[in-house]
Amino acid sequence: MDFMDKLAQKVSSGTRMISQKTDEIIEIAELKIDLKNIEEEIEEAKLYIGELVYKYFLSKNESMPVSAINSKCREIQRMEYEKNRIKTRLNKIKGLKYCNFCGEVIIDEENYCPKCGHKIIR
DSSP states (O other), X not given: OOHXXXXXXXXXXXXXXXXXXXXXXXXXXXXXXXXXXXXXXXXXXXXXXXXXXXXXXXXXXXXXXXXXXXXXXXXXXHHHHHHHHHHHHHHHHHTOOBOTTTOOBOOTTOSBOTTTOOBOOO
């Protein structure tokens, strides 16, 4: 292989690496936006539950809106699952070790997740 072929190969390899890193940066930015949005949705759902409970407290006549509260709690649970999925993907892209259950970053010597308590599978 002559000098020009080697140079072309190195340039091509470098271009692929830059392209891959750029794609990772874009994906990280998009995932961070998704994560922020879902965290805001979770907070809104929690506020909604608080408003329902407070309205019940003030009214004294109405029955507790248990079905509406349960429905909103299931929605929050679904959003928490999605939030953890996004965090796991972010940590994987960044090359960090993470809890397979909740997506929390794990330090090498930890045997249990500091957030959710699940055993770390190595």
